[in-house]
Amino acid sequence: MYSNTLKIEEHGLVVVLIDKREHSEKKILNNQWISFGVLSQSIPMTPKSYDSPSFYDWGQCTTQTFLNGSNQKGYAGYDSDIKENDLIELIINCEISNIKLINHRSTKRYQIPIDASKSPFPWKLSVNLVNINDRVRIVR
Numbered sequence: 001m002y003s004n005t006l007k008i009e010e011h012g013l014v015v016v017l018i019d020k021r022e023h024s025e026k027k028i029l030n031n032q033w034i035s036f037g038v039l040s041q042s043i044p045m046t047p048k049s050y051d052s053p054s055f056y057d058w059g060q061c062t063t064q065t066f067l068n069g070s071n072q073k074g075y076a077g078y079d080s081d082i083k084e085n086d087l088i089e090l091i092i093n094c095e096i097s098n099i100k101l102i103n104h105r106s107t108k109r110y111q112i113p114i115d116a117s118k119s120p121f122p123w124k125l126s127v128n129l130v131n132i133n134d135r136v137r138i139v140r
Contacts, residue, residue, distance in 0.1 A: 016135040033130040034082075035059040036090050037066065038099055038114070038123040049126060054119035056112050057126060058101050065110075068118050078110050087139065092123060 009016060037057025039049055049055055050066055057066040060082040065075035082088060087104040097114045114123075127136055 010137070016129075016133060033059065033061050033128075034134055034136060035064070035066075035126070035128040036088060036101060037112075037126050038092060038119070039126040040119045041122045041124045042120060050128070055126065056099060056114050056119065057128070058110060058112075059128075065112065067112060068115060075112070076110055079108075081106050081108060090125070092125075094121060094123070 035050075035057045037055065039045075039052060039056075040054035043049065043052045043054050046052075050057065050071075051069050053069045055066050055069045058064070058078060059066075059080060061080055063074040063078055063080050065072045065078045067075065082103060083105070086106075089100075089102040089104065091100040091102070093099070097116045099112050099114065101110045102108075129136065
């Protein structure tokens with residue numbers, strides 16, 4: 001975890017981006033920009049981890065698809081139809097070096113091949129929260 005402005009809730013299953021200067025009630029911005037993907041474990045987390053050649057990811061509310069740290073808008077038809085309360089499944093397949101994203105509401109599926117020479121194993125999960133009160137729940 002890079003940011004110290006995150007709050008962990010519900011026994012580690014919910015991550016919320018908060019304003020570190022003020023902990024009062026705020027208007028919920030309803031997940032205006034979140035992204036899901038992987039990054040090589042050898043790469044330290046930074047505010048701009050998406051610039052790393054080992055970064056592979058999908059952005060919610062944009063058609064951003066990052067491959068090798070490069071934004072490939074709409075890659076393979078990605079249309080960023082992720083909405084608040086969607087159940088998103090991220091499948092990381094190390095054997096064939098790819099990740100898949102499945103949106104259970106829309107039943108849409110997307111896949112990104114990963115260049116293991118640019119993103120060496122092991123990989124770590126990368127979830128980016130950008131706006132105050134953006135939140136992600138990890139479901140078992």
